[in-house]
Amino acid sequence: MPEAATCDRILDAAEVLFAEHGFHLASLRQITQAAGVNLAAVHYHFGSKQALLLAVFRRRLDALNQARLQQLEQALSQSEPPELESVLDAFVYPALAFSRGSDTDGHRFMNLLMRAFADRDEDLHAAISSEYAFVMRRFAEAIALALPGSNPALLRRQLDFVVGALTYTMAESNLSDTRSIASDLVRFAAAGLRSGAQGQRPKDSTDQTGACGTLETTA
Amino acid sequence: MPEAATCDRILDAAEVLFAEHGFHLASLRQITQAAGVNLAAVHYHFGSKQALLLAVFRRRLDALNQARLQQLEQALSQSEPPELESVLDAFVYPALAFSRGSDTDGHRFMNLLMRAFADRDEDLHAAISSEYAFVMRRFAEAIALALPGSNPALLRRQLDFVVGALTYTMAESNLSDTRSIASDLVRFAAAGLRSGAQGQRPKDSTDQTGACGTLETTA
């Protein structure tokens, strides 16, 4: 029989309904009914509703960040030092392609990601950010290589600008050409990053740790 | 007696708890207890929990967008055509100052705003965006004036990048110097906007309506 396993059917239905109605509004009864499984199956296979949410996240983020790192390696091997636009594209394009691809699943999942970011779910945040923190670190290093002499504190702040622009863009519901949006965003971000790279910025630039490692690590 | 009126005490407590736990998790029992009023007072004064949320939003957004427009008028009167950086600062600074001001209330409210954006609450969205759509329109016009010959469709897309960077930055929980963050973001955004202003962009740039008027209007 081509019937998917119970776990996967639960994950699929949960992803759809979490993204559509939010974590707390999507009930396990809705989810299990949409998945065509019994209500208690969630607790049997995942333990709790919260654990189910985490499992939904893990399944997608693994694939996304793997695609990002793969494209980053390619960008790093193509020139020395790496080209800024190539690094940014490796960060931006897989996310946009995933969120706006032909399958609507990716877009739905990105909505879910935005929700989780806004919800500031501490447990989920901690679990996820520790799993994928190294991805953001790798990109920060690559951008620093592409912009020699840049101010690290300013660069980190500007990276948050890029993540914000990307996250917000992904959450937009109308979908048009992914490639052109990605290139617009890459050009926009590259110009912005270079605008602070010439050693301008006379003032303090207080380097407060603790700003990194938030959920942006995942988007 | 210096006791605040019941309505205001409910609004204050609701803003805190909505921002802290989200709309659906913050219960009316929590809110009324924190406000020191009876549970039924919410329905007597506001009608429903949803209407209470809307009232919380209105109270803050009025002040924020008024401050933005005031600073925009000043920027428009200072030079002809207006300077791009001044226009952007009028959009960015009041929001950042409000969200990171000495009172923690502003920051909490910005969290609430992000939540509402992520929640895609249709009713709230419709009510709010229609009330403040003209603010975004005014800023789009001003930026178009500051960048003569710019592509309107591209400009709108880039404006979303700016809104995203701003929203994301506001939601960051650590608070440091507002003025320096604002100027970093303004320089970043100005460079990005100018990067697409020289008539580049040969491809389509399909102008799909319906992209505007989303909740970004409020942030």
Place this chain on the structure above:
DNA sequence: CTAATATTCAAACATGCGTTTAAATCGAAC
């Protein structure tokens, strides 16, 4: 075939929610 293990199932449990109700209390006007 049988025994043991893994999975599914229907039903119930306890809890918290938004909302409603009707009586009690307050504040000013006559």
Place this chain on the structure above:
DNA sequence: GTTCGATTTAAACGCATGTTTGAATATTAG
């Protein structure tokens, strides 16, 4: 001082939720 509308109060209603339970059913192993 009494009356009348506005406000506050305590209690209850109806309902949906996440979770647990224990029996029924599949699945696998010996």
